[in-house]
Amino acid sequence: MASAVADVPDRVTVFAPAKINLFLHVGDKRADGYHALQSLVGFAETGDELCAEAADDLSLVMDGPFASALADEKDNLVLRSARALAAGACVASGARLRLTKNLPVASGIGGGSADAAACLRALWRLWGLQALRGGRVSLEQAAVESGSDVPVCLLSGAALMEGRGERVTALPELPRAALVLVNPRVAVPTGPVFARLAARSGVAQIQVPSAFADVQALAAWLGQTRNDLQAPALEIAPVIQEVLTALDAEDALLTRMCGSGATCYALFANDAAAMRAAQAVQQAHPGWWVCATRIAANNIGAPRSF
Numbered sequence: 596m597a598s599a600v601a602d603v604p605d606r607v608t609v610f611a612p613a614k615i616n617l618f619l620h621v622g623d624k625r626a627d628g629y630h631a632l633q634s635l636v637g638f639a640e641t642g643d644e645l646c647a648e649a650a651d652d653l654s655l656v657m658d659g660p661f662a663s664a665l666a667d668e669k670d671n672l673v674l675r676s677a678r679a680l681a682a683g684a685c686v687a688s689g690a691r692l693r694l695t696k697n698l699p700v701a702s703g704i705g706g707g708s709a710d711a712a713a714c715l716r717a718l719w720r721l722w723g724l725q726a727l728r729g730g731r732v733s734l735e736q737a738a739v740e741s742g743s744d745v746p747v748c749l750l751s752g753a754a755l756m757e758g759r760g761e762r763v764t765a766l767p768e769l770p771r772a773a774l775v776l777v778n779p780r781v782a783v784p785t786g787p788v789f790a791r792l793a794a795r796s797g798v799a800q801i802q803v804p805s806a807f808a809d810v811q812a813l814a815a816w817l818g819q820t821r822n823d824l825q826a827p828a829l830e831i832a833p834v835i836q837e838v839l840t841a842l843d844a845e846d847a848l849l850t851r852m853c854g855s856g857a858t859c860y861a862l863f864a865n866d867a868a869a870m871r872a873a874q875a876v877q878q879a880h881p882g883w884w885v886c887a888t889r890i891a892a893n894n895i896g897a898p899r900s901f
């Protein structure tokens with residue numbers, strides 16, 4: 596059982612940033628049913644927030660604009676990740692968890708995975724696991740068990756994702772590019788999008804530059820890459836094309852679908868251009884979720900203790 600350590604806080608708050616697959620190349624289906632992939636990931640300055648307080652039992656409450664979309668879920672990914680960490684690190688303590696859900700659900704920006712990773716980071720601190728031998732291994736193991744995207748969300752910084760997504764290589768900071776995210780409020784589950792992919796061969800490993808001078812260089816380089824899930828996601832949710840068209844009309848440097856959709860991102864030359872684009876898209880489509888933000892600094896999800 597994990598022993599208590601002196602500097603364990605009573606409450607830890609962690610930001611769960613939206614994950615952006617800047618490119619996403621998908622290869623063939625592996626023997627375990629998952630697809631091989633390669634992806635350059637950045638995180639946004641917008642996201643959910645998770646707060647963990649010391650408690651005997653494990654519990655979760657949710658608030659925020661998208662909390663109701665998760666209300667009917669019997670076993671939230673946040674609780675599953677907490678249980679995986681408790682089991683792996685042999686922790687008997689619980690936690691009172693509060694998730695503020697600001698990001699749309701099943702939207703391709705890793706919300707559930709970011710929340711699970713934020714929960715792991717918060718409990719790691721709350722349960723004093725950094726002082727435990729093998730504590731880091733338990734954290735990384737719990738992340739892999741919680742889903743393909745959770746390990747990269749644990750890093751919460753620029754990264755190259757490979758394997759089924761669980762092989763993560765940290766990269767230097769990306770340019771703090773101005774970004775607009777748009778979701779048409781249509782939930783698109785990940786599994787069915789992968790299932791619609793036409794048979795394919797291995798994923799070609801492309802060399803990602805070690806640094807990009809600015810957003811223009813990033814957008815120009817990304818122009819040679821793709822999101823291979825865009826075509827199958829469009830079959831499931833044709834409204835994604837409307838989102839891409841609306842963003843394309845706004846002078847973006849690059850427009851692309853995020854992850855398995857339906858959120859799309861667009862890169863802009865500066866914050867003012869991104870704000871103008873966000874306002875125009877929101878005005879034309881009042882029902883859509885539109886957010887002007889930026890690519891975040893690395894390690895934006897570092898825990899804050901009280």
Ligand code: C5P
Binds near residue numbers: 743744758785789790
């Ligand atoms: O790992 P996670 O639970 O997030 O994946 C959700 C679904 O997406 C999987 O059940 C699988 O159908 C699909 N997937 C895949 N290949 C990946 C990641 C996910 O086929 N590399």
